[in-house]
Amino acid sequence: MLSALVLRTEPKPRETFYSFVGRLAAVNGVSLHDFVTDFGLRKNGFFKLDSDVVQAIAQLADLKPSQIDEMVSWTGRPLEGVRMAYRGEQIVTRAIRNPEVRGCPDCLRQDVEGASQPVAAMAMRGQWLLRHCHVCLLHRKLLVPIWSTTHPSVRDDIQANLSELSSSIIGGEFAGTVVAPSAFDMWLDRRLEMMTDDTWLGRHPLHVIATMCDLVGRLIAYEAGAAGRGGDGIDLHRIYAAGFDCMIGGQVALEQLLERRLNDRAPTDGPQKVFYPLYRKLGAVLTYDPGFHHFRDLIRERVLDTWPMATGEIVMGTEVLKRKLHSIASLSQETGEDSGTLRRRLAAKQIIDPGDDRPDAQITFPVLAYDRFATDLSELVFQADVREAMGATEPQFDGLVAEGLIAPRVAGQNLRRIWSMDDGLAILARLQPTALSIAPGEDGWVQLQDAARQFRAPLSKIFDAVGKGRLVVGKVTGREGYGAIHVRADEIVAMFRNPQHVGLAPSAFGVSVGVKTGGAIQLLIDQGYMTVTELTDARTGVIHQRVLEPDATSFHTRFLTVRTTAAETGISSWKLSGLLRSRGVIPFETPRGPVLGVFDRHEVWAAVHEEMPSHGQIR
Incomplete structure (x- = not known):
């Protein structure tokens, strides 16, 4: 067991473990490297915050367990999966271990006031490690980069870095920009200090919410035409502030922003443009982090409800198991059907608006609506197909249309009319069930529509009379279809020929x-x-x-x-x-x-x- 050092110092509020040990070494007149070596501590264990090394430091500095725990929590202890335990949260390592080390020069200068050893007095605060922290609330200034290195052991040797830079810091060469703290800054500081959050944001990890404030703020800036900004401290501060103002309003406020983006999109805008940068970051860069699942789901749901994403596509990091929307273009590609024919068939079933003249790729509709009528849609054809199926000539078919006995399912200006095969076959089903077999050219019989024309008898009346059994129907042997349906001429004359029936219907x-x-x-x-x-x-x-x-x-x-x-x-x-x-x-x-x-x-x-x-x- 190590004995407490004669020359010791006390941890400062929010000071990191690395900062404190560096100051402890400075108080004893040695470098951090020599300090660790002299007491037989493993250097790697020191930077990894191994429990035995941390405990040895506690003994040398005569610290209480609560003091050590506090410093370690502000420093971040490594965990499995490239994560760290930091202020009661699990945070990805790179969120608090950056090559660039930032701080508040005013705080560091304030530390050395009246101190004989500046390096032994300057303390690096734990909140400065978190990349989402941009402001010193005490001095109301932006944090500034103090040093930068890609080597972790060099970066975390606080004593060595401050020794080299102390004169520049004290001399005022480092200075933060004055800025008014935002609601985000106040919220972040309070959450780090108290490690609790009674707002709805408290349901989510700190790093997730802070990242969402960044991304939502960028989306708001993009919406305002400032997509290229966000590189310097002032812009980042504004971005986080704008994002937080939305996020603190609850999920409803976030959903309203997403809906507004959808409503304001241009016809050719895809999800990546509409939800920039949330779509790319949450759907590609941050898919490893389950903490973002809730927000990914909010966007994925809207993407699938807005764009025709195919089964098997990856949307927000998740494979689409079943398509929700089709466009005319995607349905044409999937079925091999001509897009113009599909457009008319879909309009016939009111799945799409017949007057919608947007390009095929921009007209979408629910897959369920299409599936419900898929069989019926296959029966929607052109007039010639219906005539052929029911065995009617063009004049006969026109007569049926004129009487309103059959009508197109889709008709309109600049639209080719489209018909239902079932409507044509229904006419045959209406006339044939009681038909007698008659020989070709048999006397006394006339084709049904010829009878209507010759005797000025309305087709609809003939159809009604057949349905009520008031007219006998015959079908020519060896022939099929509407043209083979005959009625007795004398019955037509008796039923319809009348002196009053002059002129035309x-x-x-x-x-x-x-x-x-x-x-x-x-x-x-x-x-x-x-x-x-x-x-x-x-x-x-x-x-x-x-x-x-x-x-x-x-x-x-x-x-x-x-x-x-x-x-x-x-x-x-x-x-x-x-x-x-x-x-x-x-x-x-x-x-x-x-x-x-x-x-x-x-x-x-x-x-x-x-x-x-x-x-x-x-x-």
Whole structure:
């Protein structure tokens, strides 16, 4: 057991173990190296704070266990995994062991006032070791670098370094910048002193919270357009202060910052730009530290909810086990489907907005929404596919559309219409169950849609009559599809032929003037833009709207279609369509929307006359 030295000194508040032993050696007139060697202490054990060496120093300095424990806690005792025990916390070693040793020159000058041996009086404080500490609260100045070396044993020989620099320190060559301590500085000092924290930040390790204050402060600076700053002490002080002001507001304040960054992002911004520098630091540099898991999760959750990260990608240090979002582009790449077709199919199921004209990579949607309709989406096809599947000719299909018996799932200006295969097959399922087998060309039978046209019978009424068993249906042997469905001509005549049934149904009139959009003419009638004649069927009591000659005149007097314009001018339909587009003539607009295919007569003739003056004036 070692005896206490005759010449001793007392530890100063927050003094590190290395500083104290250096002063103890100076008091006894020897270097730190000689002091350790003379008492047979292992030099490596000294710098590693091995318990036997620390205990020997305690005996030589006649210190109480509490004094030794206090100094060691301000110094940082090495632990496994490149960590240190420091002020009741486990902190990564490089957070308190830096090549650059900082301090407050005013504190060191104050130490030597009235002292005969400056080196024996100057004490290095433990808070100066922590890289997150930037301010001396006593003198309200920034800490300054005192010396720097990459060799730990040289760096931690406090006596040798202060001996070399003491005259410069005392002479005022080292000076910190005056600064007003921030709330972060006060919080950090209090937490180091008390080793407790009753704010929500106390739930997390000191180094984690201090690092988050740094990163959040940089994100705030980046948001304010000062991303390149943060290199000098003043900027670092401001960064930590700004980050702490956010962090002390609780998790809600941090989440509000993250949400604001998401809301303010440009369409092409990725997560690394939006969450700079949190995304890179937490997701790559600091993945070794589980203390940051909570904050990594906050950002990862938002990344996965915002960007279409694929299964298997690494996001914030964690592999994505299941994709949450798709974009049109990523779904196209994954399925091999054409992106334009996918866009229309997704719009049909209202998974995306049909009017969203952003690039494919920027339109995202939940994978679950897609999975729910994946099978249905595969049934969404173009018109020709539906016609082929149901065995209908183009005129037959147009008739069904005109009657509203089938409609596109997606339709709109500048959008190719897309249809559901199921809708077409449902028509067959509606007509075929009770169909009789009939021979090709058998007398008395007529194809269902031909019957509607010949006898001016609405298709929808025929469909209803078939469904109620009031009409017999036949199917031509050896043929399939809608074209093979026939009805008896005499039954159609008996049911629908009536003197009152003259003129055309609104939809049929629309077809006659080249308007194939279902309900277009009816919209004009309902809004009072053209007349219609209502006739009551004496046998059924059903009121029918019929377009008679005066009604047709009320339409032609006010409106034109491409077909009727072609008839009046002799200009081809395709040339007229291009002319109207180039002159900006748009479909007639009603309070309930545009009437596709129908145009104001004056606007059409104005465009025709402007383009082709030889075609005369408006009639």
